[in-house]
Amino acid sequence: MTAEPVSNFLRLLIYNLTLLLLSPVLLLLTLYQARRRRGGARFIKERFGLFRTSAAQTPYWFHAASVGEIQLVLPLLPCTGQARVLLTCNTPEALRLAEKKVGPGVEVHFCPIDFFWAVGRLVRHFQPKHLFIVETELWPQLFATARKHGVEIRIINGRVGKKTAEAPIALKPLYRQMLNHVTHIWARDPIDKDRFIALGCPKDRVSVAGNLKLSRPSEAAPAYETVSPRPFSLAISTHEDEENKIIRAWKSAGKQTLLVIIPRHPPRAAGIAKSLRAENIACDLHSKIKIPQPSTDVYLVDTTGDVGAFCAQSDFVFVGGSLVPVGGHNLIEPATLGKAIISGPHTENFDSMVDYLLEREAMVVTSTEEELAQEWLNLSNNPVRRDRLGTAAKQAVDNLPDRVQFYQDKINSLPL
Numbered sequence: 526m527t528a529e530p531v532s533n534f535l536r537l538l539i540y541n542l543t544l545l546l547l548s549p550v551l552l553l554l555t556l557y558q559a560r561r562r563r564g565g566a567r568f569i570k571e572r573f574g575l576f577r578t579s580a581a582q583t584p585y586w587f588h589a590a591s592v593g594e595i596q597l598v599l600p601l602l603p604c605t606g607q608a609r610v611l612l613t614c615n616t617p618e619a620l621r622l623a624e625k626k627v628g629p630g631v632e633v634h635f636c637p638i639d640f641f642w643a644v645g646r647l648v649r650h651f652q653p654k655h656l657f658i659v660e661t662e663l664w665p666q667l668f669a670t671a672r673k674h675g676v677e678i679r680i681i682n683g684r685v686g687k688k689t690a691e692a693p694i695a696l697k698p699l700y701r702q703m704l705n706h707v708t709h710i711w712a713r714d715p716i717d718k719d720r721f722i723a724l725g726c727p728k729d730r731v732s733v734a735g736n737l738k739l740s741r742p743s744e745a746a747p748a749y750e751t752v753s754p755r756p757f758s759l760a761i762s763t764h765e766d767e768e769n770k771i772i773r774a775w776k777s778a779g780k781q782t783l784l785v786i787i788p789r790h791p792p793r794a795a796g797i798a799k800s801l802r803a804e805n806i807a808c809d810l811h812s813k814i815k816i817p818q819p820s821t822d823v824y825l826v827d828t829t830g831d832v833g834a835f836c837a838q839s840d841f842v843f844v845g846g847s848l849v850p851v852g853g854h855n856l857i858e859p860a861t862l863g864k865a866i867i868s869g870p871h872t873e874n875f876d877s878m879v880d881y882l883l884e885r886e887a888m889v890v891t892s893t894e895e896e897l898a899q900e901w902l903n904l905s906n907n908p909v910r911r912d913r914l915g916t917a918a919k920q921a922v923d924n925l926p927d928r929v930q931f932y933q934d935k936i937n938s939l940p941l
Contacts, residue, residue: 537702555568568617568635574646574647584653584941585655586610587612588614589619592618592789594659594660595612596622601929610630618829620633621830634647645670648676657681661686665699681932683718686874689720701725705727710732713877739877743930753785753835758839760842761842763787763845767848771848771897784824786826789845794825809821809824810827836858836859841915842864842866843901844859847868848869848870852875853871856875863919865915866882866887887917
């Protein structure tokens with residue numbers, strides 16, 4: 526055995542031993558997440574590799590970590606025809622969304638934590654031929670196990686964040702080892718391509734395919750049922766402490782209309798409601814009361830898969846993860862529906878999309894809570910401005926390339 530295979534073996538061994546030492550902490554964290562995010566016993570079992578289904582060859586395996594990645598990959602799944610498809614994710618919210626949206630022939634499960642026995646059980650159980658990882662999920666044991674069993678690994682919409690690109694030198698050999706298992710990476714842009722190569726991916730295995738998040742929707746938006754008889758402004762994908770800022774801005778704008786909030790993690794809604802009621806703000810949960818009441822001030826959507834319906838009927842949309850340093854969330858859905866869009870300043874995870882919309886005067890970025898309050902007031906009282914921003918957003922999306930078709934063609938061309 527030459528020096529390189531020995532080094533690879535030792536690195537993977539050290540990684541697995543470290544993970545094994547951390548297993549009590551990971552178990553406690555999994556139990557906490559199962560309770561907090563309503564994952565249930567299934568979340569615990571499947572995260573540790575215990576699957577309750579009969580083994581059968583499933584040629585296509587798509588892995589999408591959370592809600593955002595699930596939304597990206599869903600349009601790609603029908604292209605697999607009659608072949609069985611495995612779709613895995615890491616969070617209860619992502620699984621609930623996936624199960625609500627996928628068609629027949631797609632089996633949805635939680636992806637195991639990167640223990641060698643858990644990942645090995647999944648691969649042996651489903652016997653995939655092709656693994657498609659959305660964006661960046663670099664797990665050493667998953668990559669090693671997949672290649673050991675002859676699974677071809679491809680990364681869709683490949684992205685390398687700044688933190689990963691600037692990882693400590695000690696981690697670089699592990700990244701190189703993982704990326705040498707990859708069959709191909711379709712990177713979002715030249716910067717991501719260069720970062721993958723710098724991390725150790727062979728140059729001939731990475732190409733630029735364009736950002737899938739900047740893709741024209743392949744299907745028209747569905748006709749949604751009425752979600753509220755009252756006009757409302759909407760905040761989606763919000764995070765902890767962000768709701769407080771939004772509510773203060775809404776108050777400063779004079780509570781012009783009903784405020785609907787859809788937290789990024791729906792189980793948080795009950796806690797938000799409790800805080801609001803302590804401030805004498807009338808609020809309801811969507812899971813308890815399906816239609817906002819005339820007396821409701823703030824309506825909290827604590828269910829999964831309802832963002833589109835509320836976006837379609839809102840006056841305007843604030844996209845969260847941007848007033849707090851999270852990096853923002855996808856703007857395509859409200860833009861596709863022709864809605865005026867506001868975000869905060871923290872949009873680095875979607876900078877290309879934000880730049881694209883700003884160049885076309887198709888959204889507004891507010892730097893402070895005070896600016897948000899002023900813009901909230903402007904859009905509440907100025908339907909002409911709302912319509913102008915919404916129309917520009919819809920036109921911007923309609924002019925995007927169809928990158929979904931690119932990926933569908935690539936996937937359809939693979940042998941089963």
